[in-house]
Amino acid sequence: MEQGLKIAGGLLVVLAMVHAGFPRYFRWTTQFASVSLINRQMMYIHTLFIALVLLLMGLLCLTSAPELTGTAFGRKIALGCGVFWLVRLVVQFVGYSPSLWRGKPFETAAHLGLTMLWMYLSAVFLMAACG
Template sequence: MHADVPLLLCALHSFGLAAFHLAFWRLFGWKHELARVGLPTRAIIQILNLRLVYFFLGVGMLCLLFPAELRGTALGRALLWFMVLFWIGRTIEQFVFLRVNRPLVHALTALFVVGAVLFSLPLLPA
């Protein structure tokens, strides 16, 4: 059993985001929506989305498999800081690029803030 609750929550957050990104094709009607843009843009969007899925799955696995290393080594703490800054940056980008006043957009923004908080928890002194 995984005893490090904050890192378990980080893993669950990452896995949830991976699943959410896998649903983009259906949620956003990408078959039809992306047909309206050029091939390079269509390819780049889908490739970047799949790389995010891979990234989130990888981060989630690291949180599950290497909690002591994430907390107890300079490299692990650097990775945690990287994720904190990733989620802070993603929150800021939400306000810059997606200025939409809808409940789902606000929920996503909150989820990004939650990511920053979750990944900062293992960095706090024990």
């Protein structure tokens, strides 16, 4: 289980870094030009904090996998992370319209890849929580 958490940690660190490219990839400069300043800044700041949480969660897994599986407190943290990723998995299907990815090769691959990632993270953290 510790190896699974370390793999999850590495994936989370990479996912955190990917967030740095969101503004450019999604063309936020032009997309948000007509949005109010507060809404535009909230998108940038929330993305920064999501990336920070992903980075810290990843570093926790990389540096403290034995504690996450071997202590009661660690298992509680793992349970919280597992619930977080399980909810994210559900949101993948109920929060995003299939029209965003269906019939588009890259977007479909991203949807499937992220679905598998959310499933993996949910399973690893929930199994770690169970001891």
